[in-house]
Amino acid sequence: MxxxxxxxxxxxxxxxxxxxxxxxxxxxxxxxxxxxxxxxxxxxxxxxxxxxxxxxxxxxxxxxxxxxxxxxGPEAAALIEALASYASYSSSPRSLRQSVRLSAEAKARTCYDHLAGQLGVALADAMIARGLVADDSGLAVTPAGRTWLADALGYRHPAGTRRPLVRSCLDWTERRPHLAGALGAALCATALARQWVRRVGSGRAVKVTPVGGEAFRELLGVRF
Amino acid sequence: MxxxxxxxxxxxxxxxxxxxxxxxxxxxxxxxxxxxxxxxxxxxxxxxxxxxxxxxxxxxxxxxxxxxxxxxGPEAAALIEALASYASYSSSPRSLRQSVRLSAEAKARTCYDHLAGQLGVALADAMIARGLVADDSGLAVTPAGRTWLADALGYRHPAGTRRPLVRSCLDWTERRPHLAGALGAALCATALARQWVRRVGSGRAVKVTPVGGEAFRELLGVRF
DNA sequence: GGGATGGTTCGGGCCGCGCCGAACTTTTCC
DNA sequence: GGAAAAGTTCGGCGCGGCCCGAACCATCCC
Structure with missing residues (x-):
C-alpha cells in the first residue's frame, strides 16, 4: 500500500x-x-x-x-485542517453552512493551538490592518509586528526553529484565513492564560470574557 | 459519513x-x-x-x-500534495529516501503546475537569495520580484484573484520548500513553452535542456 | 480487601468495497 | 460495412475492516 x-x-x-x-x-x-x-x-x-x-x-x-x-504535532494538525477545510469547501450545501455560522464554535474556537472562527478571522484582519502582519501574497510578520508580539504578548521568536512564525490557516466556517503558526499559538496561549477567552463545553468552542473584550479592543481595536 | x-x-x-x-x-x-x-x-x-x-x-x-x-484545480492539487508530503514525512526509511534522491524525478519534475525536485528547490533558493521573494516567516514576492516576473516571464498578477501569487510547497524528495502558487505556475509554463525543460517519460520527470541551463543561469544564477 | 471505573483483548458477525471477466456500446480507421 | 480499440456496465467473488459484547487487567478510592 x-x-x-x-x-x-x-x-x-x-x-x-x-x-x-x-x-x-x-x-x-x-x-x-x-x-x-x-x-x-x-x-x-x-x-x-x-x-x-x-x-x-x-x-x-x-x-x-x-x-x-x-x-x-503541528504537521499532523495542519494535515487534518487541510483535509477538513477541503472537505467543507467542496461539499456543504448553503443551508447547512448558514446554520453552522450561528453555532458557538463558529463565533470563537480553538484550532489546534490557535484561535479560529469569527474571532480568529477578526484578529487576523486587525493585525493586517494595523500593519503588524503583511499580506503581500503570503503572510509575514512586519518589524512592527515583532515589537508588538514582544510588548503585548511577551513573545520572542527563537531563531532557527523549523516552525514558521506565522502561517495562514483557512477557516472552515468563515472561508477566510486566520493566523496560525507560532504567532497564532502565542496569541492563543496568552488569551487563555490571561482569561481573555474561556473554554465552554468539552469541544473547541471558547467565549470571549469581558476582560478579553477589553483587551482585544485595546490591543488591536477589535470589537467583539 | x-x-x-x-x-x-x-x-x-x-x-x-x-x-x-x-x-x-x-x-x-x-x-x-x-x-x-x-x-x-x-x-x-x-x-x-x-x-x-x-x-x-x-x-x-x-x-x-x-x-x-x-x-x-489548485485546491485539489494542494490537498494531494499535503497528504503525500505528510505521508513521506512520517514514513520512508533512510535507505529508500537515498535511492529516491537519485531518480530522474528527484532531479527535476513538475508538481501539478509548478517545478519541483532539486531544480524546483534551487530556483526557490535563488529567487530568495536575489531578493525576488522574501522569506520573512512566510513567502512573499518583493517589488523587485514583481518587476522580474514581468520582465523575465511576461507575467503580471491580476488583482483580486483568490489564488496567492506565491505559495510554499514542501518538496517530498528534498524536504525543503519550493515555489508554488501563481508565480510557480507562470515559471513552469514559461519553462515548458520556451523549452527550458522537456518532459521525459510519461510521468512527472522533466529534463533541463541546454537552452534551459543557459536561461536559468542568466536569469537567476542557477547552475544545474 | 473490595467495589467501582477506565481501558484492553479476543472472537465473531456483517457490511462495504475493490477487483475481475464477460458482454455491450461508441468511436475510429481502413 | 467491418474490424479494432476505448470505455462502460453488470454480476459475482473475496478480503478487509469496523463494530460489538464478554471476559479480563489495572488503577483508584473507600
Whole structure:
C-alpha cells in the first residue's frame, strides 16, 4: 500500500475522523472521552486509537489508568485542517453552512493551538490592518509586528526553529484565513492564560470574557 | 459519513491514490493510460475515476472515444500534495529516501503546475537569495520580484484573484520548500513553452535542456 | 480487601468495497 | 460495412475492516 493511501486511510473512517477533529482543539483527551464523543464503545475506541498512534498521527501518554491522547504535532494538525477545510469547501450545501455560522464554535474556537472562527478571522484582519502582519501574497510578520508580539504578548521568536512564525490557516466556517503558526499559538496561549477567552463545553468552542473584550479592543481595536 | 472521512476515503485506496499522484503532473490523462499506470483493468479504472470525479477531486473531458481526466484545480492539487508530503514525512526509511534522491524525478519534475525536485528547490533558493521573494516567516514576492516576473516571464498578477501569487510547497524528495502558487505556475509554463525543460517519460520527470541551463543561469544564477 | 471505573483483548458477525471477466456500446480507421 | 480499440456496465467473488459484547487487567478510592 502506498504511503499516501495509507495515511488517507487513517482518516477515512467515521470514528477516527471524529477523534482527530475533536483533538484539533490541541488538548489531550482520554480514550473514554473520545469514545463518548464519537458514540462508540470503549473497546472500539481503544482499537482505533492504537491505529492512529501507530500511524503516527497521534501520541499517547499514560497516566495511571488513563490513556491520554493528543495530536502528534503541528504537521499532523495542519494535515487534518487541510483535509477538513477541503472537505467543507467542496461539499456543504448553503443551508447547512448558514446554520453552522450561528453555532458557538463558529463565533470563537480553538484550532489546534490557535484561535479560529469569527474571532480568529477578526484578529487576523486587525493585525493586517494595523500593519503588524503583511499580506503581500503570503503572510509575514512586519518589524512592527515583532515589537508588538514582544510588548503585548511577551513573545520572542527563537531563531532557527523549523516552525514558521506565522502561517495562514483557512477557516472552515468563515472561508477566510486566520493566523496560525507560532504567532497564532502565542496569541492563543496568552488569551487563555490571561482569561481573555474561556473554554465552554468539552469541544473547541471558547467565549470571549469581558476582560478579553477589553483587551482585544485595546490591543488591536477589535470589537467583539 | 462526515465530509472529512469521505474525502479521505477517496484517497484511501491504492488505485485511486496512484491516479491522483500521477495526475499531479497537471496534465490530462486518458482512462486507459491511468489503468496501465496503476496496473488495473480498464473496467476498474473506469469505476474508480467515476468516484473521484463525483467526489470533486477530478474533472473529466470527453473527446471522442477518449475520456480525459485531470485534477479539479489548485485546491485539489494542494490537498494531494499535503497528504503525500505528510505521508513521506512520517514514513520512508533512510535507505529508500537515498535511492529516491537519485531518480530522474528527484532531479527535476513538475508538481501539478509548478517545478519541483532539486531544480524546483534551487530556483526557490535563488529567487530568495536575489531578493525576488522574501522569506520573512512566510513567502512573499518583493517589488523587485514583481518587476522580474514581468520582465523575465511576461507575467503580471491580476488583482483580486483568490489564488496567492506565491505559495510554499514542501518538496517530498528534498524536504525543503519550493515555489508554488501563481508565480510557480507562470515559471513552469514559461519553462515548458520556451523549452527550458522537456518532459521525459510519461510521468512527472522533466529534463533541463541546454537552452534551459543557459536561461536559468542568466536569469537567476542557477547552475544545474 | 473490595467495589467501582477506565481501558484492553479476543472472537465473531456483517457490511462495504475493490477487483475481475464477460458482454455491450461508441468511436475510429481502413 | 467491418474490424479494432476505448470505455462502460453488470454480476459475482473475496478480503478487509469496523463494530460489538464478554471476559479480563489495572488503577483508584473507600
Amino acid at each position: 502506498p504511503p499516501l493511501a495509507e495515511t488517507a486511510g487513517l482518516l477515512a473512517d467515521r470514528t477516527r475522523a471524529a477523534f482527530c477533529q475533536a483533538l484539533l482543539d490541541g488538548r489531550a483527551w482520554t480514550a473514554g472521552e473520545l469514545a463518548r464523543h464519537a458514540g462508540v464503545r470503549p473497546s472500539t475506541a481503544s482499537e482505533q486509537l492504537t491505529r492512529l498512534i501507530e500511524g503516527g498521527l497521534l501520541t499517547e501518554e499514560r497516566q495511571g489508568r488513563h490513556r491520554y491522547v493528543r495530536l502528534a | 462526515p465530509p472529512l472521512a469521505e474525502t479521505a476515503g477517496l484517497l484511501a485506496d491504492r488505485t485511486r491514490a496512484a491516479f491522483c499522484q500521477a495526475l499531479l503532473d497537471g496534465r490530462a490523462w486518458t482512462a486507459g493510460e491511468l489503468a496501465r499506470h496503476a496496473g488495473v483493468r480498464p473496467s476498474t479504472a473506469s469505476e474508480q475515476l467515476t468516484r473521484l470525479i463525483e467526489g470533486g477531486l477530478l474533472t473529466e473531458e470527453r473527446q471522442g472515444r477518449h475520456r480525459y481526466v485531470r485534477l479539479a
